[in-house]
Amino acid sequence: MDQLNVKSVDKAYGGVIANHDVSLTVPEGKIVGIIGPNGSGKTTLFNSIVGHHPIDSGEIHFNGKEISSLTIPQIARLGMLRTFQQTHIYGKMTCVQNMQISSDIDANWKRIFNPFSKEVDEMVDELLAFVGLYKKRFLLAGDLSFGQQKLLEFAMALMKKPTILLLDEPTAGVNPTLINGLIDRLRQVNEEKGITLLVIEHNMRVIMNLAEHIYCLANGTMLADGKPDDIQNDQRVIDAYLGN
Amino acid sequence: MITNNKQNMLIWIGLAISAVVPLLLPNYITVLTYIWVMIILALTWDMLGGQTGYTSFGNILFFGVGMYVSAVVQRDMFSSGLDRFERVSEIVVNLNASEYFVSLAVGTLAGAIVAVILAVILGSGILGMRGHYFAICTLGLGHAAAEIASGIDYIGAGSGMVTPIYPGELALSKEAFYYYAFMLFAIVTFFLFRKIYQSQFGLALNAIRDNENKAESMGIHTTQYKIAGWSIAAFFLAIAGAGVGNVIGFIDPVEIAFSGPTFGVWMIVMAILGGKGTIWGPVLGAVILYSAKETFWTYLLGWDKVALGLLIVIIVVYFPKGVLGYFKERKQLSNSILSQKGEG
Ligand SMILES: Nc1ncnc2c1ncn2[C@@H]1O[C@H](COP(=O)(O)OP(=O)(O)O)[C@@H](O)[C@H]1O
Numbered sequence A: 001m002d003q004l005n006v007k008s009v010d011k012a013y014g015g016v017i018a019n020h021d022v023s024l025t026v027p028e029g030k031i032v033g034i035i036g037p038n039g040s041g042k043t044t045l046f047n048s049i050v051g052h053h054p055i056d057s058g059e060i061h062f063n064g065k066e067i068s069s070l071t072i073p074q075i076a077r078l079g080m081l082r083t084f085q086q087t088h089i090y091g092k093m094t095c096v097q098n099m100q101i102s103s104d105i106d107a108n109w110k111r112i113f114n115p116f117s118k119e120v121d122e123m124v125d126e127l128l129a130f131v132g133l134y135k136k137r138f139l140l141a142g143d144l145s146f147g148q149q150k151l152l153e154f155a156m157a158l159m160k161k162p163t164i165l166l167l168d169e170p171t172a173g174v175n176p177t178l179i180n181g182l183i184d185r186l187r188q189v190n191e192e193k194g195i196t197l198l199v200i201e202h203n204m205r206v207i208m209n210l211a212e213h214i215y216c217l218a219n220g221t222m223l224a225d226g227k228p229d230d231i232q233n234d235q236r237v238i239d240a241y242l243g244n
Numbered sequence B: 001m002i003t004n005n006k007q008n009m010l011i012w013i014g015l016a017i018s019a020v021v022p023l024l025l026p027n028y029i030t031v032l033t034y035i036w037v038m039i040i041l042a043l044t045w046d047m048l049g050g051q052t053g054y055t056s057f058g059n060i061l062f063f064g065v066g067m068y069v070s071a072v073v074q075r076d077m078f079s080s081g082l083d084r085f086e087r088v089s090e091i092v093v094n095l096n097a098s099e100y101f102v103s104l105a106v107g108t109l110a111g112a113i114v115a116v117i118l119a120v121i122l123g124s125g126i127l128g129m130r131g132h133y134f135a136i137c138t139l140g141l142g143h144a145a146a147e148i149a150s151g152i153d154y155i156g157a158g159s160g161m162v163t164p165i166y167p168g169e170l171a172l173s174k175e176a177f178y179y180y181a182f183m184l185f186a187i188v189t190f191f192l193f194r195k196i197y198q199s200q201f202g203l204a205l206n207a208i209r210d211n212e213n214k215a216e217s218m219g220i221h222t223t224q225y226k227i228a229g230w231s232i233a234a235f236f237l238a239i240a241g242a243g244v245g246n247v248i249g250f251i252d253p254v255e256i257a258f259s260g261p262t263f264g265v266w267m268i269v270m271a272i273l274g275g276k277g278t279i280w281g282p283v284l285g286a287v288i289l290y291s292a293k294e295t296f297w298t299y300l301l302g303w304d305k306v307a308l309g310l311l312i313v314i315i316v317v318y319f320p321k322g323v324l325g326y327f328k329e330r331k332q333l334s335n336s337i338l339s340q341k342g343e344g
């Protein structure tokens, strides 16, 4: 079944057409990639999907439900979360606090004036260990390196037990020695927790390795899509990356 | 980090002293009462201003509303209604002890409830806006409220109101009663707020402060948390307002109830001076600023406002993170120097 279904979405910023007639489908439990040169509209597409801004036209279905008029928190609560290209963490809070507040606090709002439950704290420790930040757990998130912040942001998203994760360039700015570990974890999350992944990635090697299906954006329109091998050999894709 | 237990011990020692001080220094009892008032003002301002980073210039609204609503309930609850030919601002109600305290309690609670309702309505309108836009929207709140109050005859219009006379037959003087009442209320506020800041709710407020976009994208209904935080502040601030109206005995819409240049500014300066976004900062700031103000007033007649203004400038320039923030940074610096030496 298609978990996410984007149908001919248009989005312009003033005169700049960032997305035009963009469609894609993400089947449940799969890893799908999005590639494209800088400024081709990849982040804009993510922003449209998660409700960051209204779209100009088109439809976005999540589990069969039209979501293009919902707000960010509403969509997040349906189980779709995104991470940012530039890290977004709570800088003046410790890693543990960043994780705690990423638990579903509204689920038991009657306990909202209590400290976090033991279950939440256990999950925090487990996920921080999973991304390799357990030893840094009492540091302020703002004091972590950029790559560590990306790992933290990824772990924070997992606290919400999402069914689909939208990752915006998860390896950009990450120390090359950490990238392989990160890819392993993405795959592990997909296989073990069954979380669908939609990944924007600039690093060709990474995405060819990770994704089962790849979409390529160029100048705001969908240029091509297919299996990694097909995309790699597609002349239009090669031109988009190498050409003007 | 100092644990809650250690903190609590210090608090109890401080409170034991506070409880006997008015007996030792009876002439200063009103000044000391105001220190408790200031602590409440600074603590409530910090709920939004420090914990979420949303600067409000309009919290004085809740203070004045609590003051007026309570005064009206106290005036009308046990009296047979207004004499139409009397000037409202001159009505002085005489109540016996039980009437006095019952109407005070009911009035205070009513004031707090009205303030919360206002906070929810106003907050729904303007707390959806980000940072500075919200701050700008709150700029006129106090002034607008003063204008409106000045036009309502039922509450004495521009001439204000008089709160009921404290019953004379009691052993406990009015000054002592309000001193201990405010002391108790400040303590309750402090412990409740500390509990809130250590809870899930408190962390949600901090998440909004650090990165509101992220909080939203993680499914936190940020506007609702901001409104809830503002409402809690309004509740406690209105209670303080109700009490202050009775301490002064007279309510003026511009000079007292909705007095932006005094209470309205002080609550902000105190929180920032002590260290906003912390539980102890506002307490410290309130004690320092109010003591300074009283000292200036006593020794620098006429120049007290200048001295206070100078103090505020010094704070903003040299202690932008407040006294607590300043010492925290010094400590971190010396810690990192020490650890470097240790490694060497
Ligand atoms: N908030 C914005 N306001 C105006 N223009 C924007 C905004 N965000 C993106 N754009 C423009 O939209 C186009 C697509 O940007 P983006 O989606 O960030 O590309 P990518 O993520 O593929 O690098 C670019 O031309 C960019 O300048």
Ligand SMILES: [Mg+2]
Pocket: A042, A043, A044, A085
């Ligand atoms: Mg981008």
